[in-house]
Amino acid sequence: MSLTRAFEVNEVAGDLRPIYEEVRTALDLPFVPTIIKVAAGNPKYLREMWEDLYEVAASREFHAAADVLSQFVNARVIGTNWQFSSQERALAAQKFSPSDARMMAGVAATFQRALPRLALFARLMQRGYSGGQSGRVSARHAASPFARMITLHVPNESEASLRTWMTYSEIKRTTGAKQVPSLFRALSPFPGYLASVWVDTRKLFADRDFLRARDEVSRRSLTLLHGLPVGDHREALDDLTPGQWNEIEQLVDSDSRLLPQFALGAAVWRRSFASEQNQLMVG
Numbered sequence: 194m195s196l197t198r199a200f201e202v203n204e205v206a207g208d209l210r211p212i213y214e215e216v217r218t219a220l221d222l223p224f225v226p227t228i229i230k231v232a233a234g235n236p237k238y239l240r241e242m243w244e245d246l247y248e249v250a251a252s253r254e255f256h257a258a259a260d261v262l263s264q265f266v267n268a269r270v271i272g273t274n275w276q277f278s279s280q281e282r283a284l285a286a287q288k289f290s291p292s293d294a295r296m297m298a299g300v301a302a303t304f305q306r307a308l309p310r311l312a313l314f315a316r317l318m319q320r321g322y323s324g325g326q327s328g329r330v331s332a333r334h335a336a337s338p339f340a341r342m343i344t345l346h347v348p349n350e351s352e353a354s355l356r357t358w359m360t361y362s363e364i365k366r367t368t369g370a371k372q373v374p375s376l377f378r379a380l381s382p383f384p385g386y387l388a389s390v391w392v393d394t395r396k397l398f399a400d401r402d403f404l405r406a407r408d409e410v411s412r413r414s415l416t417l418l419h420g421l422p423v424g425d426h427r428e429a430l431d432d433l434t435p436g437q438w439n440e441i442e443q444l445v446d447s448d449s450r451l452l453p454q455f456a457l458g459a460a461v462w463r464r465s466f467a468s469e470q471n472q473l474m475v476g
């Protein structure tokens with residue numbers, strides 16, 4: 194297999210399936226990140242990388258750093274004029290009830306909390322094929338009931354309708370992403386609303402102040418890696434070919450580049466719900 198698509202849990206070997214659940218609980222997420230599902234295309238790499246980073250991802254130190262990054266993202270959004278169109282109005286146009294609109298605000302909050310964690314974890318994966326780094330972690334962070342009890346359904350790209358595929362194609366073309374981020378795939382059952390969220394997101398991505406904030410978040414994520422131990426994955430997997438390492442680097446580098454701007458975008462999306470303004474989740 195190669196790193197060309199996301200593999201769902203029912204598509205991977207039995208020994209990889211526990212990794213999917215461990216990723217959810219260690220990172221405190223209600224879904225398995227796309228980067229992990231794509232990395233499953235190289236089982237040997239996924240096993241070694243996760244064996245090395247599992248205790249780090251589950252540690253209090255990692256989650257403290259992720260909370261700091263989340264606060265940093267939210268601070269860059271508060272006080273700006275970045276705003277999506279009225280989300281309640283957009284959802285009403287798609288026949289969502291007020292209670293369903295509140296549920297969608299919760300989905301936005303979920304990604305607002307999740308994406309800074311994923312941005313930090315992708316940076317750790319980068320360090321793994323760049324020689325690793327010294328550090329240590331202590332006790333584990335207690336996984337929240339949210340991660341253990343709630344599952345957010347994120348459809349695979351292959352499940353998309355023709356209308357959704359059109360939006361997916363534009364997302365990939367605009368961002369340079371090889372896979373559609375979970376943020377957008379979670380909305381794919383509602384193609385009209387997905388298109389609305391993407392249009393607003395695309396406008397943000399063209400804003401110079403937003404792009405400066407994205408670069409600040411990216412730099413901040415690098416500083417927060419200090420003290421988190423990462424092994425030398427390249428040395429541990431010296432039987433992987435240069436071509437395989439090139440695929441791994443392209444996957445992780447792409448996510449590391451894109452996650453800061455998607456984290457900012459999710460924070461703006463969440464604040465664009467009228468009931469959620471000035472209530473940015475710190476995580």
